[in-house]
Amino acid sequence: MNTEEMKKLVAKEALKYIEDDMIVGLGTGSTTAYFIKMLGKMIMNEELFDVYGLPTSYQARILALESGVPVVSLDEVDAIDIAVDGADEVDPHLNLIKGRGAALTMEKIIEYRAGTFLVLVDESKLVEYLGQKMPVPIEVIPAAWRVIKEELEVFNATADLRMGVKKDGPVVTDNGNFILDAKFERIEDPLDLEIELNNIPGVVENGIFADIADIVLVGTKEGVKKLER
Numbered sequence: 001m002n003t004e005e006m007k008k009l010v011a012k013e014a015l016k017y018i019e020d021d022m023i024v025g026l027g028t029g030s031t032t033a034y035f036i037k038m039l040g041k042m043i044m045n046e047e048l049f050d051v052y053g054l055p056t057s058y059q060a061r062i063l064a065l066e067s068g069v070p071v072v073s074l075d076e077v078d079a080i081d082i083a084v085d086g087a088d089e090v091d092p093h094l095n096l097i098k099g100r101g102a103a104l105t106m107e108k109i110i111e112y113r114a115g116t117f118l119v120l121v122d123e124s125k126l127v128e129y130l131g132q133k134m135p136v137p138i139e140v141i142p143a144a145w146r147v148i149k150e151e152l153e154v155f156n157a158t159a160d161l162r163m164g165v166k167k168d169g170p171v172v173t174d175n176g177n178f179i180l181d182a183k184f185e186r187i188e189d190p191l192d193l194e195i196e197l198n199n200i201p202g203v204v205e206n207g208i209f210a211d212i213a214d215i216v217l218v219g220t221k222e223g224v225k226k227l228e229r
């Protein structure tokens, strides 16, 4: 089974958690994209009723609308039943790094408030400690990017301003900010670092999601593994 097949497998498994009348946080990225398309099919086939998606990005919103998932915004809902999203790294305590797609801020706003936060990954995302393979994306106010990059040296981190691929210059997030990708040597205490980074003036949010994932579905060659806190 290849990586894409593993992503599809976990996306299909995630549908089992969706019931009628739910508000569902819709994550960003390639794994959740499979979930959104499958969810749209179930809604269109009348296998689910009164399910609304709450997108975490323009990518999720556009895909949901194309797939037949009706969308709502955060200020229209009283509660979020479940949020479904991918991750870039998952440690043994189910702490995460997210934000490869630069959607970390809206993802955290929604997933922090969801009744259940369900994470979908393939097995390549499992790590012994956060920071093992991926940098921590940090969304910053554009005017402050250079001073924050320097201030991150206090944490022994080296940070790069994320550059666009089909755009000249830096990536601009859905919120109009920049992203610094910060490489840390080894993140011993994710919760502590998450809080400390957010204390730097000019930081909007960072991609450490400590203590908020409830369930992680891992796509492996042998099938789906369920990890729970």
Ligand SMILES: O=C[C@H](O)[C@H](O)[C@H](O)COP(=O)(O)O
Pocket (backbone or CB within 6 Å): 027, 028, 029, 030, 031, 032, 085, 086, 087, 088, 097, 098, 099, 100, 101, 102, 103, 104, 107
């Ligand atoms: O900003 C992007 C998100 O945090 C994604 O959920 C994360 O990068 C995982 O994406 P993918 O499922 O494509 O690996």
